[in-house]
Amino acid sequence: MDIVWSSIWITLLAFLILYWLLSRYAIGPLMSVMEKRRELVLGQLNEASATREEAAAYVEQQKEALQQARKDAYDIIEQSRQTSGKQADQLIAQAKEESVRLKDEALRDIESEKNKAMAALRGEVGRVSVQIASKLIEKEIDEKSNEGLVDQYLKDVGTKS
Structure with a gap:
């Protein structure tokens, strides 16, 4: 086998x-x-990577905002409970005061009506006493008749009251 140098050089040059x-x-x-x-x-x-970090930061921020919103909602609910409790206590106190006032007013009215009734009864007793006395003076009667007049007087007083 012979080496053809010209072919090698041409091949090398072409390469x-x-x-x-x-x-x-x-x-x-x-x-x-x-x-x-x-x-x-x-x-x-x-x-x-930067977007992922931003998203993670945003998620964390949203978590914090949600926690704050929950805390605020709890605070509002607690404040509402306290306010409603205070209002309920005030309403109960007002109702108690009103009932005491009405009771006192009713007692005053009862006492007033009692005094009026007593005055009316005294007036009636006085009138009837005067009538009995005038009848006794007009007639002189024995003790049985006197008891009859007293009984009659008591019946009259019983039917009028």
Whole structure:
């Protein structure tokens, strides 16, 4: 087997020209596109990481806001309970005061009516006493008749009251 040096040189030269052409027009632009793609992917990863961190911070902020809202709602409910308790106590106190006032007023009215009835009874007793005395003076009677008049007087007083 003989080595043909001219074929080797031509093949080598063709290979170098082909390599130079490929690196200049194919591999170079392909590598620059690949580098741009790599940078784009890295940028998107960084952006996704930042977005994830923002989302986590936002979720945490929302949790805190929800906890604060729950606390505020609990405070409002507790304040409402206290206010309603105070109002209930005030209403009960007012009702007690009103019942005491009405009771006192009723007692005064009863006492007033009692005094009026006693005055009317005294007047009636006085009138009847005068009638009995005048009848006794008009007639002089014995003790049995006197008892009869007293009984009659008591019956009259009993039927009038």
